[in-house]
Amino acid sequence: MNDQAQLLPGTLDLLILRAVSLGPRHGYGILLRISQISGNSLLIEQGALYPGLFRLVCKCLLKASWGTSENNRRAMFYTLTAGGRRRLQEETDNWKRLVTTITAALSTQPEEA
């Protein structure tokens, strides 16, 4: 487990949006999807998913409705709203820019005196 990376603050929301963008999911399903798309390399305590989920619902980026899971349990299913889709796009772009910038900054070689 030690090789799992800590999540940067604010990135969980982005991951949730991404996971849901691939199709409606219930909370547990989103968690599995995140582990799957991140290749099991992120450390997320399972319960921590929910405050994030509710935050996104509250901002109208996700829509929630009751449904039945594949093994017949009642569960809340989440889908992306139009705003959520837009936000995912923006955040993804921002993230890419940030990563590029930070990477570039970190890879700068010390200048020769």
Add this chain to the structure above:
Amino acid sequence: MTLLSSLRHRLATLFSPPDRNAELEEELRSHIQLRADDLERSGLGRAEAERRARIDFGGYERYRQESHEAALGRFTESLAQDLRFAVRVLRKSLGFTSVAVLTLALGIGANSVAFSLMNALVLRPLDLPHAQALYSIERGKQNEPAQSYPDYRDLRDRTRSFEGIVAYSITRAGLSDNGDATTAWLYQVSGNYFDVLDIRPYLGRFFHASDEHGDNSANYLVLSYPYWQNHFQGDRSVVGRIVLLNKHPFTILGVAPSKFHGTEMYFTPNFWVPLVSGSQAGGWGDLNLRASRDVWLLGRLKPGVTVAQATTDLNAVGEYLAATYPAQDQHIRFSLTRPGLMGDTLGRPVHAFVGGIMSLALLILLAACANLGSLFAARAADRSREVALRLSLGSSRRRILRQLMTEAMLISLTGGSLGLLGGLLALHSLDTWQPVPSFPVHLPVSPDARTYAAALVLALASGFLFGLVPVRQVLRTNPWQVVKSGSLTARDHGLGFRDVLLVIQVAVCAVLITACLVAVRGLQQSLRCNYGFTPDHALLVQTDLSMAGYDGGRATAMQRRILDTVEALPGISAVGLTDRMPLDGENMVNNHLMFKETTAELTAPNAAANAAVQNVSTNYFQAAGTALLTGRVFSRQDDASAPRVAIVNRTFAIRLFGSVESATGGYFKTADGSRVQVVGVAEDGKYRTIAEQPQSAIFEPLLQNPTNATWVIVRSIRKPQELAAAVDQRLRRLDTALPFTVRTWQNELDGALFASRVVSVSLGMLGTFGAMLAFTGIFGMASYAVSRRLKELGIRIALGAQPRNVLQAVLGRAFRLLALGSVVGLALGAVGSNLLAFIAYQGTARDPLVLCGAVAAMMFLGLLATWVPALRAVSVHPVTLLREE
């Protein structure tokens, strides 16, 4: 968990519906189950799988709370932030805050009192089961609530739209229960009363229609709960006890529930007795006479029957009555109205009064809102720098508006609670007020949930109103411009929005002040008018000899003994006796038709006067302090064996004989045709109501017209309390079974002046509120104008401007607005004077004194309110100011 977050969590739980909470829990549990399913599939036992699933989930309780807060969004969090900031900002400008809070407190206080009155007297039905189906039955165009008992029986038995019709009347009787008799107030009711109203006894039983078997067949008595508590100390063994009512034995059957106050709103009786035994219990009508209209009717509609259908039904019976008894019931028509205030008799004036008070109170709130609106707008202008700074630091306009709105709401809620508190205190004193000494009136104004709701809604609505005022300003703010120039540079030319607000406010206040002056003037006139008697230094003793079984000649002898007993006391200057007391609201002086001696046909169109008639003893005029203009008073020789004589008042003398002098010795005729000689002329006075026009009145000697009704007037220079005790003691010795009430005449008059006093006091208070609001409004506007131009003024003074110029520059505008507002307000007040005249005695805004008074009051307020800001403007020290920048 920190204290704050725990608090926030609790708040969040409070504000979110419980099912939301349950949903959240269900979702989290479902997650754990799904996880356990997966783990089970990978080979673990179910119990172990669930345990692992819970461990994987992490701190369940913590995530549940966090999720819950997240679900509510950042709303509560930012609300808390807004609130904290608002409190800080408002505490920093305490002056502004307290003026704003007080202004709103005035508005909300006035409204909560007015609303409670309206709620109690207009909105709330009688506190009876299914009260919406209950209606008072009234007769004729005049909406007379009183009907005759035979008519009642016909209506009850012949209509089909009612589940039942009850009859009742309010009267007074002497009750003695092994000792001195006391005066008690009671309802006489038809036997079906409790059954139709659907009231169950608290103790014992009630009487029913089946208990009635003709006159005096049902000497039963049902106590009201408060009377049982106070008079019988809640003794459960009273059921079955026999008490004496006007010296007749009555059996106590039971006690009514504490919530049942009878069928009139303003009065709780001591007990109920059947109408059929009424003549023994102080009843004043003859139940067998169709012309004797003494009972009030209340009907309960059958389910599904409309008011129109029931009225048609009643009038069908009315036609039958008119055809069968043309002498008494000609042209009889019925109508239905809301019960509780003697039908429309009290209902109409009360509704008009409450409506008037409520609209004035709303006007006050409107003025308060205009006031606060301009204060907030001025403040927002002053805070433009702060707003600009926040905008340039990245705050959204929405957030800033929400912040301003939070401040407005905070002020409106604080002011609202303060106003409600004041209103509740006022209501409490109204609730325990005994306005009419001779009659146990109780104003049921105790506030209920509706009062609180109304206060809250009004507070929030006004907060919203004045909070909206600065919105436009904030939306327009250009941060760059403001930060550069230091403040909003846009100077409003012409009549700006704030000026309009001020004019509205001043106008409303001028209307209120006019109303107040009209009321005060009316009260003054009603107090100064000539009653035709002198209430100072006089005691009144009231009784009815029938309460102790006296009648006919025995009553006259008893009255003689009463007069002799009181006259024998030391320090008495005169003692008189009359059957009806002028201005007694409960048992008014009756009017009778009088004719000229020459009139042959004694019918109503030929009558010369409709005169108020009092039967008085020999010394009445001296005791009452009524001046005799000419002639003589009655003597003991004016008895039944002597020719009929009368003393008439001035109006009567002039109407029948042309002048005061020619009246003495002249004759007139009563409706029964007997000739009466005028032996004296007395001054005019008030007889039935304080507001009446001068009317004819005659006084006849008691010895020629014996009566049981007894009012003794005791004129003396002794202290009233001391004398009252002595009189009471002596009279009790005459007959312990005869109840007396002893009061000062002034005290008794309070009842007659009650209505006009209530109107005057309430209008006066509203006017005072208006004046205070006008004051704070002008003060706020003027001091703001001064503070905004302080720097400019400094420069002007430094350049040699005279105080006069400075004042003109700063306050000219305030004064112009004040003048404009006052003119508008006075014009409105004059237009609305019809309304005012209706609710205030002798009130008219066209009274020159009122107009001048209103103008003077507004000018005085204007001067007073601008005084401090003016001083500040004139005393500006240029150097200090320039240094400050």
